[in-house]
Amino acid sequence: MKNLIHIYSQNRKRFIRLLIYVAAILLVAGFAVTVIAKHTGNAHEIITKEPLIDNEGTGFLDGHQWKKIEGMQISPSDKIYTKTAILKTIIEVGIINDNPLLTPSDSLGKYSMLIDSFYADPNNLDIPIPFALKIADLSVKGMSDGRIQLYKRALLQKLKQLRLL
Amino acid sequence: MKKISLCILLLGALLVSAASGQYRFYDGSDWNSIDTLPYSSEIKTTIKTLILRAAEDASFFSNSPILAKDQKFTPEYVDSVNDFYSKADNKKIPVYFALKIASMDKANVLKKQIQLYRLAVLKKINAL
Incomplete structure (x- = not known):
């Protein structure tokens, strides 16, 4: 444990940089998943929640x-x-x-x-x-x-x- | 010779069965088969809603609207028709009448009257 704390105090800057990288990767991955979901199978249900049937048009099925x-x-x-x-x-x-x-x-x-x-x-x-x-x-x-x-x-x-x- | 007569006999039997084949309306069996499709319940409900709305629109344009003037189509009708077709006795009833019965129920028509109507429809369908 003491060793770990010693390593951390010596490489603090590197550690913080690593954290920033991980956060950036997670952010990009999250964005990519959203974009992919929008363009694939269940996008309608997952993303938009737009009703499949509405009264656009005449009110009759058209x-x-x-x-x-x-x-x-x-x-x-x-x-x-x-x-x-x-x-x-x-x-x-x-x-x-x-x-x-x-x-x-x-x-x-x-x-x-x-x-x-x-x-x-x-x-x-x-x-x-x-x-x-x-x-x-x-x-x-x-x-x-x-x-x-x-x-x-x-x-x-x-x-x-x-x-x- | 025996083979030929057997073939003729078989063909005759097939023709007779095809000729006597009763026309089947879009009914509870078709309705319930939607539930076996491998989709979300939202999609299944959408398909069912389209079918009920098609019945309602067609009844309007054939001068005999299913829903009364003060009634509007709501998703609850899908649940009512689901419930109606969950009973085996109702499976042969066309979807038009299932929606009609659901609308009668919603309009608080007496249960006894609805039951009489349902029996009359069944009698008519069985007589076809």
């Missing part, structure tokens, strides 16, 4: 929420599962209420992809998902782009009229 599914930390197949579950639910609710939105003519995976490309256009983001699904169905059933645009314009006008947008 393109804003649809696009957020892509940002979720889940596997690609589970993203497709989530999207097709949403579409299946929408279709079934229409059937249950005797007011079917559509009768699917293709797989829900295909509809999901069409909706992905529909919402890639920022002008469409405020359109609620049931109508994006309807527009995808018009496309699947072979309606021309011109007529689909007309449908979309009329739909937007109606939704705005009803103050739903």
Whole structure:
């Protein structure tokens, strides 16, 4: 012990310098971990705590929420599962209420992809998902782009009229 | 010859079973399968919330909103539907009705009335 105290008193400056180095390394390592976490898997949960679903947009589920599914930390197949579950639910609710939105003519995976490309256009983001699904169905059933645009314009006008947008 | 007849018989049986296959709504089995996904409870709740909100939106646009005018969608509905589907008897009930029953419960509808509604839904689903 006496030896240790002797060594310390002889190398005090070196010891303090060492402490400063260790503190600096810990600081840099902490910063690096934060930066890495931000750019990897669980960054969303660990760092931001931003809610995955909010009412950005119309208050209905729309393109804003649809696009957020892509940002979720889940596997690609589970993203497709989530999207097709949403579409299946929408279709079934229409059937249950005797007011079917559509009768699917293709797989829900295909509809999901069409909706992905529909919402890639920022002008469409405020359109609620049931109508994006309807527009995808018009496309699947072979309606021309011109007529689909007309449908979309009329739909937007109606939704705005009803103050739903 | 025996092999060919056996194949035809097998194919016939497969076709019959496929033709008689009942359509299955998005129901409690699908809902509960979300819990088996290898994600945090926050992510699972997010997926479930999206599904319930999809049901609510679709019901609104098909002129028969699930939630009453004075009701707003809250995360509590996910818990109520979880609870509903934890009972094996309810697994075949489509998610639309599970949310409807949760909203009836929240609106303090009589338990007996909710039970009658649930039985009527089950009867209808089993008859499909």
